[in-house]
Amino acid sequence: MAVGTILCASYWSAWSAREASIEQDRLFKDGSDDYVNMEEMRSSIVNINMLSAFMFVVVASGFLVMLYKLMSYWFIEVLVVLFCIGGIEGLQTCLVAFLSCFRWFQHAGESYVKFPFFGAVSYLTLALSPFCMAFAVFWAVHRRMSYAWIGQNILGIALITTVLQIVHVPNLKVGTVLLSCAFLYDIFWVFVSKKWFNESVMIVVARGGKSGEDGIPMLLKIPRMFDPWGGYSVIGFGDIILPGLLVAFSKRYDWLAKKNLQTGYFLWAMSAYGLGLLITYVALNMMDGHGQPALLYIVPFILGNWL
Template identity: 30%
Template sequence: MDSALSDPHNGSAEAGGAANGTARPPSTPEGIALAYGSLLLMALLPIFFGALRSVRCARGKIFSQEYINLLLSMYFFVLGILALSHTISPFMNKFFPANFPNRQYQLLFTQGSGENKEEIINYEFDAKDLVCLGLSSIVGVWYLLRKHWIANNLFGLAFSLNGVELLHLNNVSTGCILLGGLFIYDVFWVFGTNVMVTVAKSFEAPIKLVFPQDLLEKGLEADNFAMLGLGDIVIPGIFIALLLRFDISLKKNTHTYFYTSFAAYIFGLGLTIFIMHIFKHAQPALLYLVPACIGFPVLVALAKGEVTEMFSYEESNPKDPAAVTEGSKEGTEASASKGLEKKEK
């Protein structure tokens, strides 16, 4: 994912031993040295020989840009269909008639047999999901054949939505560190080199959202694009989503931090576009988005005296056995309570 908002005037924008109930034998100094030495060697080999081979590659490229774009297109064709199908499924469910024959299906792959049988893939879906997958496949073929900007944006929006939905930060401190690191990364690769902008313009893949500036003149066949990298959406987005979950944890029936950070994102992106338009040069959007998305909510927390609560908030891991056990216990108690009420009636 590139994370530069491009200049529109340029035409674009320990577990094993514990699980078996046995203690692991202590590692010997020789074993430790062998392990670390092997890791070091494995790290050095690709760097050394890759550097040597890069010289030959620079003299005569093995793959042209066309073949790389074809490979990326096929890769994002599959990912885009799955992401778009997952995105539109909740909305499409509202349009299916009540008498729609919604059959259930299960895709199950196992290995072994008897007591040693182990599930590898267990995916359940229904007929509605298949319809959504079919519609998404039509968009995928359209993108593959035409590379049309609307198909690109449908895939890009699906990737962004799924990214914000599925990628979770567990606390605000981690989010601040992540955004701070990517802030430096983005500024360097946009202002320090031309790599970020070149990649964004060269590779035909839905790693960015694009919109034509000459839409009014050329209609849907417009080709003078401004672009925004998906990283500028997903990275701040997962931080904003974290603040929404923090709002909910406060149990005050307000979403102050979410709305503040969301407004901050709008301000930061608007400022990016303004600066880009004034200086006629691609801008690292995170340069403006990160201070806004972190600074505004922190100022609100200072005003409300909730800075400690904000930075001490940490989401529990839903896969944590203790959390699962506690949840199961609560569910069992609730079921027993309902059963008792029925008997009393």
């Protein structure tokens, strides 16, 4: 699931970047007034700068400790609400983008109505919003059922894909710093934090602590088949989004530089991520199911791909 999510998000990000570049060049050559609108569209993309990459460790660590200290039934409920809001937005964005590719929905996707505070909203978005909200509410109400992992994964994948579409790494230098910081962050909070907290903070938070819930919702999960430990195999959003930012960058670079799949970086980046993830699960089984920091294995492969 993680590999497929990054694969789809990378192609979507690269396609959007290439289409925006082509349209911008056309409008600039034509001297069209719509060039200003293109600049506004580009402003919706969030580029991570060097300071943000360094600050990731501080902000993420603070948020993780807050989760650890405040973990309770009611706090999990708050996280579920936040997850549903993000999932609704992500699912809506993905469905609108997908359906807009079909001519039957193009007119609805290109026709807008203005609302106070929300601005211009397409008719297609308005039509899909009730379905997305109903889907998220249904999952939230039935999230303790055995089949709830399916809905959680759908909302999670849609959210991750949307994040990778909106948030970009502008260059390799920033991507390297970001992943290096994430590498140290993951190792510290899985292994080193035991010395100060007498338990792994990352693992406790992922499992939901003493909240009585089956972990936080910001995970992709799938039931373990033929596994003596039972339960679920899980991967956190950060283990997908952070490496995915650099993988998506490699695809955008390849397309804009007109490199094919064999000569570009994307195929190697995807292979590196898949191999790192595979080794993570091998290590997980060798350690009798004890949690492992996925970025410990993924980041060296991803960054080594660019050397």
